[in-house]
Amino acid sequence: MRQEILSIEDAKRKIIDGRKLLLAGDEDALRQLPKGDWIAGTIPYFISHERGGLVSRDLIFATDVTDIVTGMVIAQYDQNSLARVYAEGPKHGFSFIVIPATSQTHLSFALNGPNYKSFGVRPLVGWIAGVHLDDLGKRTPKVFNGITGDVVEDGALVLQAELSPKKLAEIGIINLFEQGDGDILTFSEDGFSAKYVMVNGEKTEFAPYLKKKKLDTKLPLVADYYGVMVNISFQGVDEADGTVKFYAPVFSGIRYKHAKPVADYVKSFGECLGKECGADTDQVVFSCNCILNYLYSELENKKTEPFVGPVTFGEIAYQLLNQTLVYLEVKDL
Amino acid sequence: MDVPSKTHKGWQDVVTGNKAFQLKFLAAKILLGRLTRAVKDNPSPDNIKTSIDQLYNIFAQNAHIPSVQDDLKTIFG
Numbered sequence: 001m002r003q004e005i006l007s008i009e010d011a012k013r014k015i016i017d018g019r020k021l022l023l024a025g026d027e028d029a030l031r032q033l034p035k036g037d038w039i040a041g042t043i044p045y046f047i048s049h050e051r052g053g054l055v056s057r058d059l060i061f062a063t064d065v066t067d068i069v070t071g072m073v074i075a076q077y078d079q080n081s082l083a084r085v086y087a088e089g090p091k092h093g094f095s096f097i098v099i100p101a102t103s104q105t106h107l108s109f110a111l112n113g114p115n116y117k118s119f120g121v122r123p124l125v126g127w128i129a130g131v132h133l134d135d136l137g138k139r140t141p142k143v144f145n146g147i148t149g150d151v152v153e154d155g156a157l158v159l160q161a162e163l164s165p166k167k168l169a170e171i172g173i174i175n176l177f178e179q180g181d182g183d184i185l186t187f188s189e190d191g192f193s194a195k196y197v198m199v200n201g202e203k204t205e206f207a208p209y210l211k212k213k214k215l216d217t218k219l220p221l222v223a224d225y226y227g228v229m230v231n232i233s234f235q236g237v238d239e240a241d242g243t244v245k246f247y248a249p250v251f252s253g254i255r256y257k258h259a260k261p262v263a264d265y266v267k268s269f270g271e272c273l274g275k276e277c278g279a280d281t282d283q284v285v286f287s288c289n290c291i292l293n294y295l296y297s298e299l300e301n302k303k304t305e306p307f308v309g310p311v312t313f314g315e316i317a318y319q320l321l322n323q324t325l326v327y328l329e330v331k332d333l
Numbered sequence: 334m335d336v337p338s339k340t341h342k343g344w345q346d347v348v349t350g351n352k353a354f355q356l357k358f359l360a361a362k363i364l365l366g367r368l369t370r371a372v373k374d375n376p377s378p379d380n381i382k383t384s385i386d387q388l389y390n391i392f393a394q395n396a397h398i399p400s401v402q403d404d405l406k407t408i409f410g
Contacts, residue, residue: 078407114363114364114367118390118394119360119364119391120360120361120363120364120391121362121390121391121394121395122394123361168397168398170359170398170400171359172349172362173357173359223366224366224368225362225363225365225367226356226361226362226363226366226369227355227362228359228362228363228366230363230366248384251367253370253371253374254366254367254370255370298371301387317359318363319359319363333397
């Protein structure tokens with residue numbers, strides 16, 4: 001099995017055996033692991049094959065890529081050098097990235113990633129590390145370089161994986177949200193917050209607009225990127241200054257609409273898999289889903305087969321996404 | 334199929350939004366979501382050229398991928 005939940009002892013054993021691993025777990029669990037060929041981010045929430053959604057500080061989610069990759073290097077970037085992440089990706093392979101949530105590198109990648117040199121020329125997939133929700137404000141998300149033992153609070157770790165010439169990597173997403181039938185919303189500048197929004201072209205205070213329209217902020221704003229639905233999730237409204245905050249930046253020039261409700265995530269997920277979401281599940285190497293989907297759709301103890309993985313504070317499929325399942329397939333060429 | 338040269342009119346049709354296509358390759362779609370909007374806001378020759386360069390680059394460097402080949406056929410026939 002490529003993706004599985006492990007005890008700390010089993011994870012140690014795999015590392016000592018020389019397996020190449022993408023790991024996720026609580027900080028205290030990850031700190032117990034020996035050096036080896038692994039990269040990790042902090043998060044104690046997972047979707048597993050056996051138990052569905054679960055939270056555990058003592059388990060580690062492991063994706064074993066040993067039999068898939070022919071070589072790997074772990075590179076560390078800061079918010080400035082990360083601009084090279086696409087250009088420096090392996091010519092034949094993929095880059096797997098983990099960034100701590102709310103770090104300067106996270107914010108910079110979210111805002112500037114789409115404008116980095118050679119955006120999208122090589123596959124970039126990954127996730128934003130987080131913490132147990134009880135630890136918000138008490139502990140910081142971190143990423144771990146298993147080779148060096150470095151623990152990073154602000155920076156990005158990227159596992160650059162080479163594939164055999166007979167293999168190729170492709171990234172896919174499953175987003176159950178679609179644009180609703182409401183107003184067209186645009187913003188005058190890029191950012192993680194907005195006091196004003198253009199509603200069908202008319203400048204309007206955003207917070208009062210949300211209240212007046214009774215818009216459910218558990219549902220994201222959705223932009224149509226040439227047929228790909230890209231979400232911007234609401235973080236909250238600062239009542240004091242009327243600013244609306246997001247988990248990913250809105251971009252000027254992009255047209256957003258409030259999402260249609262998804263009544264039953266698990267049911268809709270199953271229906272989606274049966275229709276247009278055409279991943280060949282035997283070829284899925286890695287997948288992750290958003291903590292907001294986990295919380296709002298109450299995924300604890302529920303399965304999203306065949307997709308499992310860490311439950312994240314943001315998903316990366318070339319650029320930062322929200323409330324979206326992201327997956328990586330490795331296929332025969 | 335080979336990736337057509339940047340001077341092929343098909344590239345301009347895509348980035349200007351003059352023709353819309355149902356594409357498969359995720360990276361190209363995400364990129365086009367931004368490029369088509371940027372070109373619509375600023376349809377200067379320089380902006381169109383820069384956009385074509387970016388789109389061409391993503392196709393040229395991924396031309397071995399079946400979904401990219403499908404997209405090339407969709408755009409260029």
